[in-house]
Amino acid sequence: MQALVIVAHGSHLNPDSAQPTYDHADTIRKTGAFDEVREGFWKEEPHFREVIRTVESDEVFVVPLFISEGYFTEQVIPRELRLEGWDPDLWESDGTDATEVTLEVGDAEKTVHYCGPVGTHDAMTDVIVKRAETVTDDPDVGPGFGLAVVGHGTERNENSAKAIEHHTERIREMDRFDEMRALYMDEEPEVDDVTDYFESEDVVVVPLFVADGFHTQEDIPEDMGLTDDYRTGWDVPGIVDGQRIWYAGAVGTEPLMADVILERAVDAGADVGDALEQVESWTSERPAAGD
Missing domain, CATH: 3.40.50.1400 (Rossmann fold)
Structure with a gap:
């Protein structure tokens, strides 16, 4: 057994x-x-x-x-x-x-x-891409889009950023999205400034978190400027600095x-x-x- x-x-x-x-x-x-x-x-x-x-x-x-x-x-x-x-x-x-x-x-x-x-695990790369497809309702999403993979980031655990960078690089090698970037909550480059790091008019943001909670449902949407108050919700896509932000929520829910x-x-x-x-x-x- x-x-x-x-x-x-x-x-x-x-x-x-x-x-x-x-x-x-x-x-x-x-x-x-x-x-x-x-x-x-x-x-x-x-x-x-x-x-x-x-x-x-x-x-x-x-x-x-x-x-x-x-x-x-x-x-x-x-x-x-x-x-x-x-x-x-x-x-x-x-x-x-x-x-x-x-x-x-x-x-x-x-x-x-x-x-x-x-x-x-390398298979997580496919889940991140699938999350982008889910939030945009487009199985071919990629051309014309930027993709931000967001992690917590912490100086206490250097491996936290390694996982984010690992999948970001693997997706970049697919040559599917126009732009790729790893962003973080607690270290540079920060997700607060997401529009500073992309030229694409459409940007999918996928948090590499297991579950939706305080960080993914409160901190990140407010930090990115999608909403002034998470309790009122936000649009998907939302407009921030003239760019469309497709916020996907935690990858672990895929x-x-x-x-x-x-x-x-x-x-x-x-x-x-x-x-x-x-x-x-x-x-x-x-x-x-x-x-």
Whole structure:
């Protein structure tokens, strides 16, 4: 038997924070690829430290629904799961290429395949592009458009920016959008000045966040000038400094994220049959959460 455990941050304050995790888990559960699919959270129940003990399978694939490698993926999750012998160096990662480490959970008699975060997987690049297609309602969006990938950014975790830059560069290499830029909330170049960095009349802004919350639904729209008060909402597209800003909301709400979670498990050795094809088919026409 094999189980999939999706671990995410969750929130005591934002009841919608966990919704993408449950949505993607439900999608994967429907494929029948795993005998069990469970969700675990840091700030909600079921908690990281207990979730492994809720599965009967001896082989467990743990996929962190986080954007970057760092404090949570390297310290908190392995500690709370009680992964024996864990060391971040086992990933042999430079900050964007963590894959999988197989470890034991002695007190639960489980073999755990601990995967890198979804946010650094190459398949996330396709989800960002899909998010741009969703918000513009145009499967061919690109020519005539700029695309801004927005991250939190923080001096406390240099890997936070690495994930943003990684996907920005991959999309730039597609030569699909007229302009590409990585922007941040807490470091330069800042998303507040989005119109300073693009000449395109139309700019799609995609936040590389797992869930819609305080940052994506309050800070970023106000900082960009889409609205003076997030409580009154904003237009999509909105006009800022004469440019049309297509604000997409958190990338983690895009249904295709379920594909990235599966890709992580497959890379770690999970046998999922045709589940990837099923998810791609189901999510191709499904609206993102909140749309």
